[in-house]
Amino acid sequence: MNSRSSSAQMSVRDRIVEAALDEFFASGFHGANMRSIAKIAGCSAANVYNHFENKSALLVEILRVASDEQFTATRNALRKAGADPAERWRLAVAAHAHFVATHPRECLVANTELRYLDEIDRKRVVGSRDAQEQLFVEIATKGSEQGVFSVGRVSEAVTAVLTMCSGIPLWFRPDGPLSAREVADDYGDFALNLMGFRPAGAEITR
Amino acid sequence: MNSRSSSAQMSVRDRIVEAALDEFFASGFHGANMRSIAKIAGCSAANVYNHFENKSALLVEILRVASDEQFTATRNALRKAGADPAERWRLAVAAHAHFVATHPRECLVANTELRYLDEIDRKRVVGSRDAQEQLFVEIATKGSEQGVFSVGRVSEAVTAVLTMCSGIPLWFRPDGPLSAREVADDYGDFALNLMGFRPAGAEITR
Numbered sequence: 001m002n003s004r005s006s007s008a009q010m011s012v013r014d015r016i017v018e019a020a021l022d023e024f025f026a027s028g029f030h031g032a033n034m035r036s037i038a039k040i041a042g043c044s045a046a047n048v049y050n051h052f053e054n055k056s057a058l059l060v061e062i063l064r065v066a067s068d069e070q071f072t073a074t075r076n077a078l079r080k081a082g083a084d085p086a087e088r089w090r091l092a093v094a095a096h097a098h099f100v101a102t103h104p105r106e107c108l109v110a111n112t113e114l115r116y117l118d119e120i121d122r123k124r125v126v127g128s129r130d131a132q133e134q135l136f137v138e139i140a141t142k143g144s145e146q147g148v149f150s151v152g153r154v155s156e157a158v159t160a161v162l163t164m165c166s167g168i169p170l171w172f173r174p175d176g177p178l179s180a181r182e183v184a185d186d187y188g189d190f191a192l193n194l195m196g197f198r199p200a201g202a203e204i205t206r
Numbered sequence: 207m208n209s210r211s212s213s214a215q216m217s218v219r220d221r222i223v224e225a226a227l228d229e230f231f232a233s234g235f236h237g238a239n240m241r242s243i244a245k246i247a248g249c250s251a252a253n254v255y256n257h258f259e260n261k262s263a264l265l266v267e268i269l270r271v272a273s274d275e276q277f278t279a280t281r282n283a284l285r286k287a288g289a290d291p292a293e294r295w296r297l298a299v300a301a302h303a304h305f306v307a308t309h310p311r312e313c314l315v316a317n318t319e320l321r322y323l324d325e326i327d328r329k330r331v332v333g334s335r336d337a338q339e340q341l342f343v344e345i346a347t348k349g350s351e352q353g354v355f356s357v358g359r360v361s362e363a364v365t366a367v368l369t370m371c372s373g374i375p376l377w378f379r380p381d382g383p384l385s386a387r388e389v390a391d392d393y394g395d396f397a398l399n400l401m402g403f404r405p406a407g408a409e410i411t412r
Contacts, residue, residue, distance in 0.1 A: 153392060186358070190400050
């Protein structure tokens with residue numbers, strides 16, 4: 001899953017997963033096939049089937065790993081944050097957005113191809129997603145309870161924020177004018193604004 | 207394209223477009239095929255080919271019509287808005303979000319399947335999308351110039367807002383707790399917040 005590793009250093013299994021990611025990204029779940037994946041990975045189709053029963057198993061593996069890594073990135077960012085819910089919210093969203101900007105294929109495939117998994121496979125993937133969303137809802141709810149966030153429906157706002165992050169791969173390019181870090185920080189600010197953030201003790205006068 | 211019309215009242219061409227939308231939504235562009243579309247539409251495959259050269263032509267038709275209708279909805283909302291850029295922004299986003307909530311299949315297919323069109327076909331579709339985005343950028347830029355919006359990178363913020371709207375079909379259900387109107391109004395508020403809205407003449411004191 002890590003495009004920084006050269007394919008020579010990768011295990012056959014890793015090369016298959018990497019090839020499948022390319023194939024799902026380029027052709028979609030329905031357009032992908034196990035023979036092309038084997039070809040890209042430089043192994044036989046039988047070898048692919050040794051590791052993964054079918055396309056769904058490959059997609060589940062890709063989406064689970066990506067979702068777990070993204071969750072870890074968010075929790076690591078929170079470990080460095082203090083107790084202020086506004087700051088925790090901003091940093092958590094920025095970490096989430098940074099992961100999306102630096103893992104565009106995984107995130108795009110997750111958004112567009114998840115719906116083609118059957119019920120059981122989808123459940124294996126969405127557990128980690130749901131846990132992530134829950135973490136964001138908890139931070140936002142704390143901000144709301146402490147009166148620094150003013151939106152009415154917190155979980156609807158969280159969904160809006162996570163959705164806007166998920167769209168980053170549609171336009172962000174690593175060689176473009178903004179770095180992944182700048183985009184992530186902007187999205188942290190957008191998310192803070194979106195919650196109707198009012199600094200504690202601040203008052204708006206007209 | 208209008209699911210309110212009974213299929214008996216629809217022309218063959220309309221039934222084909224409606225069937226193709228169902229098929230693209232359920233199976234994706236690569237999974238869809240002209241024979242299934244003909245079957246759902248209740249006509250022969252030859253009949254489908256009489257109206258549309260191939261799957262791409264059908265997808266282009268669906269996406270163009272949806273994008274034009276959405277643009278019209280936004281412009282109609284703006285016609286009723288005054289000159290205040292904050293109010294224009296809020297109403298334009300709410301109209302855009304309302305269209306998404308009430309046309310989930312068209313909007314989801316546009317987001318997930320557009321990338322499978324070739325360059326020329328994509329250009330036929332994205333013109334209307336780009337014009338829409340440009341309209342939002344103009345309103346937001348005016349708000350920024352008048353000092354009621356405080357985000358630094360206006361067009362990045364516009365993209366974030368349009369992306370969050372595009373995710374509505376992923377969770378919104380017409381029979382759920384919120385109406386399409388309520389969701390649209392919430393998204394209008396989220397978008398206003400996201401821009402770092404400060405009412406004219408307001409001052410934040412700590």
